[in-house]
Amino acid sequence: MALRVFRAMEQAGLEPCFVARDRRLEHLGPVLVEDLSGEAHPLNGVVAALEAGGGVLAPCDVPWLPPQAFSRLTEGSAVVGCPLLARLDASWLPRAQEHLETGASVRSFVSVATPIELPLPWLRNVNRPTDLDRDTP
Numbered sequence: 457m458a459l460r461v462f463r464a465m466e467q468a469g470l471e472p473c474f475v476a477r478d479r480r481l482e483h484l485g486p487v488l489v490e491d492l493s494g495e496a497h498p499l500n501g502v503v504a505a506l507e508a509g510g511g512v513l514a515p516c517d518v519p520w521l522p523p524q525a526f527s528r529l530t531e532g533s534a535v536v537g538c539p540l541l542a543r544l545d546a547s548w549l550p551r552a553q554e555h556l557e558t559g560a561s562v563r564s565f566v567s568v569a570t571p572i573e574l575p576l577p578w579l580r581n582v583n584r585p586t587d588l589d590r591d592t593p
Contacts, residue, residue, distance in 0.1 A: 457582055458516035459484055467523035470512055475501040498540060499556040499565060506549040515540040520580050528574060534566035538579045542566055 458474060462485055465472035473486035481487050490504040505513055512526055518538060529535070534542035539562045555565040 457519045457585060460519035461514050461516050461521055464521050464523050465512065465514060465526060468526040470526060472512075472514075473508075474516075475504050495559075497556055497559070498562050499552055499560075502540070502544075502562070502565070503549065503552050503556055506544065506546055506552055510545040510548060511543065513540055513542045513544060517581050517583060518579055519582055521578050525574055525578055528572055530570060530572070532570055533572045534569035535579070536571045536573050537576075538574075539563045539566045541574075541579075542569060544569070 458481060462472045462474065473488055474481045474484065475488045475490055477490060479487050479489060488504050488508055490500045502513060505511070512529060514521065514526075515538070518541065521541075525541075529541075529543035531543055531545060532548075534544075551568075552565060555561075
């Protein structure tokens, strides 16, 4: 699933890397390892990405994203219904750290971002690799 998103980002002309808890995906591409000193939270990965300079963020559980989805993101934007799909620069780091420290949601974190709408089939959430075989858009 992560590789599908990675490849779509490459096709869009981006230089993707994985943000993960360890280096298990390193055989697929570059990996940023997130800090695991606190509780598990989706913002851990966001903080790791922003510490590395930011850019386009995309969760691996939306594997139907086409390359053109990434061109619709503008700086400081996040996708409605998929808050981890965003284009954020490093200036968002203090906000991400604050939200992580307080346990706030990702939706709260991106609430001040410019909302971007994408077609719903592109945002179909997949929780297991076996879900990829069902209802292919």
